[in-house]
Amino acid sequence: MNMRIIEAVDIRYTYPDGTEALRGINFHAERGEVVALLGPNGAGKSTLFLHFNGILQPTSGKIMIDGEELDYSKSGLIKARQKVGIVFQNPDDQLFAPRVDEDVAFGPLNMGLSEDEVEERVRDALQKVGMLGYESKPPHHFSGGEKKRVAIAGIIAMKPDIMVLDEPTSGLDPRGASQILRLLHNLNEEGMTIIISTHDVDLAPLYSDRIYIISDGEIISTGAPSEVFSDIDTIRGANLRLPRIAHLVEILQKEDDLPFEEPYPLTIGEARRKLRNQLR
């Protein structure tokens, strides 16, 4: 079994207008990891993510999925998209059906599964994201957090090995952000490899096993959160700041009114301890 479930090898990407968005990126996630890609706006996070299931083809370099080079033929792309699910930054780019259940069913139906299997997957996915009972509702009227959860359900229903989420908490209030993070924690506990891009330096160290810092199309630092954040010059050089406990606490304090049954993965005390250890 290949430990590196996904890998970008020396990826360069230049947009048709000549913008050099990625300048030789090496990145990988190991099976079962939560990896954060941290960087300021315009650093290249979305561009890199669009390479992970072949939406963009690199100008040079290659993407390896489970030890095999991504192949850009129609059948190769179908295979890649079953293994790697991408949740876009803006859920309106992902949701299109008039009903929640139709939206979530779209991926598995395209995979050619039976109606019974699709129905079961839709129910299971909606249950995981806390949206059971919303099947017939139009997603376009939902809050940002609810839309995001429906978009994630659509990916869960395809049962990918790897879920890639572009800024999953941006634009959400602390409660919405907390729900998404708990959901990702639960999916990871079940074995899914999770890759998250964010510019939120407070959340990245708390939820990730490993962090990459991207700046101007290049990876400038990688390692455990404690290693990455101990190099203050590099963090500042990437136009990022150091994590702040206060923001974290604000997010974690919302735990009581969450519509989930399982306990929150971390109490505030645990979060503080974890963060303190990582920054020691």
Ligand SMILES: Nc1ncnc2c1ncn2[C@@H]1O[C@H](COP(=O)(O)OP(=O)(O)OP(=O)(O)O)[C@@H](O)[C@H]1O
């Ligand atoms: N379609 C496009 N055509 C040309 N240039 C683009 C296009 N999309 C992005 N870029 C440029 O590529 C670079 C990387 O952008 P990208 O969106 O990948 O960054 P990002 O880190 O995801 O930022 P954000 O958090 O703002 O989305 C930026 O200079 C951006 O202006």
